[in-house]
Amino acid sequence: MIRILIVDDEKPICDLIDLNLSAAGYQCSAVQDGIQALSLIESRSFDLILLDVMLPGVDGYDIMEYIRPLGIPVIFITAKYEVKDRVKGLRLGADDYLVKPFDVVELVARVEAVLRRYHKTDSILSVEDVVVDVDGRRVTKAGRPVELTNKEFGLLVLFIRNKNVALFRESLYEQVWEGEYTGDSRTLDLHVQRLRKKLGWERRLAAVYKVGYRLEVPE
Numbered sequence: 001m002i003r004i005l006i007v008d009d010e011k012p013i014c015d016l017i018d019l020n021l022s023a024a025g026y027q028c029s030a031v032q033d034g035i036q037a038l039s040l041i042e043s044r045s046f047d048l049i050l051l052d053v054m055l056p057g058v059d060g061y062d063i064m065e066y067i068r069p070l071g072i073p074v075i076f077i078t079a080k081y082e083v084k085d086r087v088k089g090l091r092l093g094a095d096d097y098l099v100k101p102f103d104v105v106e107l108v109a110r111v112e113a114v115l116r117r118y119h120k121t122d123s124i125l126s127v128e129d130v131v132v133d134v135d136g137r138r139v140t141k142a143g144r145p146v147e148l149t150n151k152e153f154g155l156l157v158l159f160i161r162n163k164n165v166a167l168f169r170e171s172l173y174e175q176v177w178e179g180e181y182t183g184d185s186r187t188l189d190l191h192v193q194r195l196r197k198k199l200g201w202e203r204r205l206a207a208v209y210k211v212g213y214r215l216e217v218p219e
Contacts, residue, residue, distance in 0.1 A: 002115060003045065006030040007037040007063070008052040008077065013100070017050060017077075020104045021111065024161045025125075034058030038066060046072055048115060053078040053089070061092060068093040073114050077102070105171035108161060125160045127217055130199055132156060141199055151176055152195050159205065159215035169212040 004026050008014050014030040021028050029044070031037050035057035041049070049067060051074050053060035060076060067074055075096040076089040086097045095114045098107060125132040129142045137153060139146040148156065154176040158167065170181040173188050192213055196202045206214050 001025070001027045002047045003027045003029070004111070005037065005040060005044075005046045005049045007032075007034070007049065007055065007060070009033065009055050010052075013077075016104070017107065020108060020162065020165060023163060023165050024108050024111075026111075032056075034060070034063055037063055041067065041070070041072075047118075048072070048111065049074045050077050050111075051075070051094075053080050053085070061088065064089070064092045064094060073118050075110060075114060077107075103168070103171050104165070105158070105162065105167055105175060109158075109175055112161065125157065127160055127163065127204075127215070132160060146198055148195070148198065149191075151191050152198070155191055155195055156199075159213070163215045163217040164219070166208040166211045166214045172212055 002025075004021055006014050006017050006021075006028055008017070008030070009032050011032055014032065018028045018030050029040060029046075031040060034055040037051075037055070038058060049072055051060045051063060053076060055063070060078070064074060073095045074093070075098060076094045077098045077100065078085070078089075079100045089097050095117070096110050098110060123133065123135040125134060130146075131140050133139075134157060139148055139153065139156065155172065158172060158175060169185050169188055173179070173181040173185075177187075192205060196205045201215075204216055206216050208214050
C-alpha cells in the first residue's frame with residue numbers, strides 16, 4: 001500500500017486530507033510540527049510527503065532540504081500563494097505546489113499524478129466485481145469487458161479513488177473535461193447515467209442534493 005506523510009500545523013486540515021486519501025486507498029500518517037515530521041521521516045518509509053511551509057519547530061523549506069537527498073516526492077500544501085513562494089518550493093525540489101484553500105478532488109488528482117511519475121500508483125482498481133486497469137484503460141464486470149468512453153472511464157476512476165466521498169459537479173467536470181464548469185450539468189449527468197447503466201450501479205452511484213455524486217461502497 002502507498003504510504004503518505006501529511007505535515008500541516010492545522011489538525012482539521014490534516015484530518016480532512018487523511019480522511020480523503022484513506023478513502024482513496026492510501027495509508028496515511030499525520031503530524032503537526034516540523035520536528036515530529038523529521039522524526040517520522042528518519043524512522044519510517046514513505047512514498048509521498050504532503051508538506052506545509054509554515055510549521056512550528058522546523059519550517060517546510062528546511063524539511064525539504066533534508067528530504068531532497070532521500071528521493072521522496074513532495075507536494076507543498078500552503079497558504080503562501082505568491083509566485084516567489086511557489087518558485088522557491090519548486091526549486092528546492094518539490095514535485096508540486098498546492099495553495100490553500102484547495103479542492104479535495106484536485107488534491108487527490110495531484111497526488112495520483114506525482115505517484116504516477118514515480119511509478120508508485122496502483123494501476124488496478126476494484127469495487128466488488130468491477131475491476132479497472134488504469135494503465136490499460138480496460139474495465140471488466142464479473143470478468144466480462146465493459147466498453148466505456150474516455151469521459152466515462154475518467155469519471156469511473158475518479159469515483160473509485162474517492163469512494164464514499166461526495167464529489168462536486170464542478171470538480172468532476174473540471175477534472176474529466178479539463179475545462180471550466182459553466183453551471184450546465186446536462187453533459188455530466190448524461191455520462192453518469194450511462195455509467196450507472198453499463199455497470200449496474202443505479203443505486204451505488206448516488207446523487208447528492210446540491211453537490212454532485214457519490215460512489216457508495218460498504219466499508
